[in-house]
């Protein structure tokens with residue numbers, strides 16, 4: 001390269017052992033202007049997630065409310081089954097084709113919508129830390145509600161932010177998928193943690209936290225209970241992980257969501273102010289619901305959607321990242 005950009009580099013993820021290709025010369029840091037703050041309280045006509053339109057969603061499962069009631073205004077967070085679920089609790093019994101084929105079965109599970117802002121035009125992190133805390137507490141409570149559910153093996157909680165992050169509704173919301181199997185990425189991480197555990201009798205993620213704090217170049221933010229960093233083998237530009245310092249298998253056992261809310265609020269607002277509010281997805285990787293014998297250390301992964309995965313990513317599982325995680329951390333670090 002003649003313009004001073006480093007040549008592409010291969011990096012292997014320490015947990016999954018997957019290779020990514022850092023090709024920093026292929027793009028420049030985005031500098032889209034940050035979205036202007038708008039006045040709180042704006043509601044959108046025809047949005048079924050807005051306050052006052054509760055009758056347009058399935059009946060609520062639970063809610064954080066400032067007043068008594070059910071399926072009525074006065075909530076700050078509201079949870080209900082997805083109107084167009086990809087998995088259903090009352091899945092029909094297997095039809096003749098499914099019964100005859102071990103590789104087919106009814107899509108039994110659950111699919112919930114967590115509307116985590118009462119405002120159509122304000123995300124929880126724009127409202128503030130207390131709203132993010134209430135959202136995280138709702139995530140925890142919903143996972144706990146599935147602990148005794150024999151049908152569901154894994155609870156996957158996600159956010160798709162903006163249409164570019166695959167959000168089908170503009171109103172801020174998260175989703176919960178109660179899966180009747182352990183998803184492949186969790187399976188792969190469980191194997192990764194296990195490999196390390198068996199050789200060194202230590203937790204791989206606890207080691208990663210120590211390394212990142214010692215090295216500092218990929219650290220984004222930290223407080224007494226949590227760290228946020230750009231992972232060594234980041235798959236996409238500005239990928240960030242939020243990880244508890246204390247070794248914990250499960251998100252729902254975390255006793256200090258307040259510290260997580262503090263760190264997450266600051267970080268997501270910096271995506272907004274310093275990167276121009278790109279679309280993103282985040283998800284929690286936690287231990288499966290049942291059993292506890294395998295090593296794991298839960299974490300939240302944020303994946304901005306600044307570049308579009310192509311045939312190499314989708315066809316070969318090889319990610320090309322055009323922003324070095326060290327540069328991403330510098331851009332996202334608390335000023």
Ligand SMILES: [Zn+2]
Nearest residue numbers: 047050120171
């Ligand atoms: Zn709305």
Ligand SMILES: [Zn+2]
Nearest residue numbers: 203206247297
């Ligand atoms: Zn650990």
Ligand SMILES: [Zn+2]
Nearest residue numbers: 189285299301
């Ligand atoms: Zn993970």
